[in-house]
Every structure is written in structure tokens, then in C-alpha cells.
Amino acid sequence: MKASVPPELLRTLERESLFCIVGHSEPDGDCIGAQLGLGHFLRRIGKEVALLSPGPFERPEIREYEKQFSTAMAADFRTRRPTVIVLDCSSLERIGGLASEIAGLPLLVIDHHSAGREFGDIAYIDDSAPSVTLMVQQIIEALGHSPVLEEARMLLFGLCTDTGFFRHLDNRDGAVFEAIGRLNAVGTTPKQVYQMIYAGRPLASRILLGRLLSRTETHFGGRILSTYETLEDKRAYGSENRDSDSLYQFLQTSAGCEAVVFIREEDEVSCSVGLRSNTELDVGALAQGFGGGGHRKAAGFRWVGGREEVKAKLLAALTALLR
Ligand SMILES: [Mn+2]
Incomplete structure (x- = not known):
């Protein structure tokens, strides 16, 4: 302080x-x-x-x-x-x-x-x-x-x-x-x-977490991990069963992980993107480049467009940062 x-x-x-x-x-x-x-x-x-x-x-x-x-x-x-x-x-x-x-x-x-x-x-x-x-x-x-x-x-x-x-x-x-x-x-x-x-979370929230974890993709040799939540997940599990904090916690403790990208489809036309960093990689600055904000180690932004599109753009931006 x-x-x-x-x-x-x-x-x-x-x-x-x-x-x-x-x-x-x-x-x-x-x-x-x-x-x-x-x-x-x-x-x-x-x-x-x-x-x-x-x-x-x-x-x-x-x-x-x-x-x-x-x-x-x-x-x-x-x-x-x-x-x-x-x-x-x-x-x-x-x-x-x-x-x-x-x-x-x-x-x-x-x-x-x-x-x-x-x-x-x-x-x-x-x-x-x-x-x-x-x-x-x-x-x-x-x-x-x-x-x-x-x-x-x-x-x-x-x-x-x-x-x-x-x-x-x-x-x-x-x-x-x-x-x-x-x-x-x-x-x-x-x-x-x-x-x-943490007490009293519905079992459905744990099962959703498992689905998201099982979709994890690795990038840059495992230095960046990404996963996503679809509109179908939201319909099936309800937004009250989202638990991105636990998701980040699991992924960030994976060996060699430097940062996590989590893309969530919010509606038919837009996504919210969450970023977490384990290292000096400043995801706050990264998010700012996409019109969002946050902290050096935790940040996010809203994206109008599809999740594959925003993932590609993020990976391109990370290519320059991870050298
Ligand atoms: Mn705060």
C-alpha cells in the first residue's frame, strides 16, 4: 500500500x-x-x-x-x-x-x-x-x-x-x-x-466447471490456456451456476501456465472475456487494448463478435507479448 x-x-x-x-x-x-x-x-x-x-x-x-x-x-x-x-x-x-x-x-x-x-x-x-x-x-x-x-x-x-x-x-x-x-x-x-x-454451491455449478475445464486448449506450448462457455451452457446450467473464480484457480495452477483466457458467450452477438496472469504479463494493459480494463493480473473486456474471432485476436496480441 x-x-x-x-x-x-x-x-x-x-x-x-x-x-x-x-x-x-x-x-x-x-x-x-x-x-x-x-x-x-x-x-x-x-x-x-x-x-x-x-x-x-x-x-x-x-x-x-x-x-x-x-x-x-x-x-x-x-x-x-x-x-x-x-x-x-x-x-x-x-x-x-x-x-x-x-x-x-x-x-x-x-x-x-x-x-x-x-x-x-x-x-x-x-x-x-x-x-x-x-x-x-x-x-x-x-x-x-x-x-x-x-x-x-x-x-x-x-x-x-x-x-x-x-x-x-x-x-x-x-x-x-x-x-x-x-x-x-x-x-x-x-x-x-x-x-x-464458497459454502452451499449447487452441484450443477461443479458440473459446469468440469465441462469448461475439459474444453481447455493450450497455446504457446501451454503457457496460455483458454476455454469458453457457450450460450447453450447458460441455458442448460443457468448463469447463477457460473463460477469463473474456481475455473481460473484450477487452470492457473496447471504446470507452465502463464495466463488464462476465458471467453463467455453473453448473447447472440457478444462475448465477455476474462484474463488472468500468473506472471509479469500485464493482462490489464492487454484488456485495455480491447477497450476493457482491470488489474495487471486480472482483467477483462466485452467483445462484440464471436468467440473464435476474439480468441484469434487475443492470441495474435499475445504472440508479441510472449516473446
Ligand atoms: Mn476490487
Whole structure:
């Protein structure tokens, strides 16, 4: 973690009393954990908070939290001019249709993506932060408080999501483990969070995973692995049984694998593409070349066209990068 919390951000959180916390579309555990953790904290210190999410809440581990979020801002709330806090978004496009709802309101941005476009009145951006929840924890602590159990649980939930249960942390992350220790001290544990994220998955999701694994193709002598999900899979198994995190985990632990390409047919005309890197290969930059974004080790983009077409284009781009 290299950046420290901007004092102006802390002053704004202390001074203002009305907040609207917004996250990105297709939210994940870090986004939802950061929104709920920060929201709980601000309410606890006497602020009024609305939580907004464009949804959809497709990932099974976040579904139970959907009822705590609205998809639009109440008109009377907006009239009172809340301060908007956008979390885990590298650009305002990430919040989808909510961008028009927050137009003209004071805007704070807290994010950890490497590729982004600057926006907002006050930005706290740290691309070395493993999760936005950790940045929220720093904010809470910089304000002289400690997360209580409900907050700690959501903060650890986000951190475990974005670090693949600490696997993506490295030897420069001692401070992160110290922060985890403080969350642990108030009663939240990796075991509990593991249950929150992975327990109770339907068998169908495991079987779909097996199908996708069995389609894996190797490229560049096994340095790149690719697989795909078809519309037929979506019809047969349902999008609620998708589990790309486990898919990446299996493929990335395959011997000699440097990066994984996962192409998913979203509809008749477009695909979403997920990229994961095990090495210095910067898939965030690769995705940017295709109009997407993300992190150095995890990124993605949307592609209008067929999956074979986008695979060929990606392999061509990788040929230059893998020399
Ligand atoms: Mn994140």
C-alpha cells in the first residue's frame, strides 16, 4: 500500500452528514464488502447513508446482500444533496445508469485499479492496495475508529475475494497481514469468510466447471490456456451456476501456465472475456487494448463478435507479448 488517505477525504467524511455509497455493475465481494463496511461505519458514527448498486447480484456469495441496496436514488434524498462515494470503479462508466443519478453531486472516489480515468472531486486511488475494503479499513482507522465485527466481516470478505484468499499477496504485504490481524482481533476469521464465499454451491455449478475445464486448449506450448462457455451452457446450467473464480484457480495452477483466457458467450452477438496472469504479463494493459480494463493480473473486456474471432485476436496480441 503506497498511498495514504487524503486528509481532504477524511475531513469531508467528518463534516458531511448525508452520504450515498455507489459501487460498480456486476458487483463482486470487494465492491459489496466495501460498500457495506463503509456504510455500516458511517451510520455508526451518526451519518445517514443510502447504498446504491446497479446490480445484478449474480454471484452467489453476494446475493443475500441485495436487499440492502437500491437501484435508484430516492428523489427527496437527492434534493438534500448527499455526498456520493464511488467505490471500486476505475471510471464512472462502471456504475452504469447510476451515473446520471449522481450527476452534479459532490463526488469522492476510492479505488485500487491500475488502469482508470480520473473522476470525482476527491480521489483516493492506490493501485497497490489489494482490495478496496482494505482502503476502507484504513479510512476507518485514520478517523480514529476500529471496525466493529459487522464491518470487519465485510472488510475481510472483500479482501479475501480480491486476493484469492491471500494467495495474491506477496512479501511486500506485511502491513496487509497486520490489518487482517486487527480484523481478526474483533472476531472475524478466514474460516467464516470462506463459508460466506464458497459454502452451499449447487452441484450443477461443479458440473459446469468440469465441462469448461475439459474444453481447455493450450497455446504457446501451454503457457496460455483458454476455454469458453457457450450460450447453450447458460441455458442448460443457468448463469447463477457460473463460477469463473474456481475455473481460473484450477487452470492457473496447471504446470507452465502463464495466463488464462476465458471467453463467455453473453448473447447472440457478444462475448465477455476474462484474463488472468500468473506472471509479469500485464493482462490489464492487454484488456485495455480491447477497450476493457482491470488489474495487471486480472482483467477483462466485452467483445462484440464471436468467440473464435476474439480468441484469434487475443492470441495474435499475445504472440508479441510472449516473446
Ligand atoms: Mn476490487
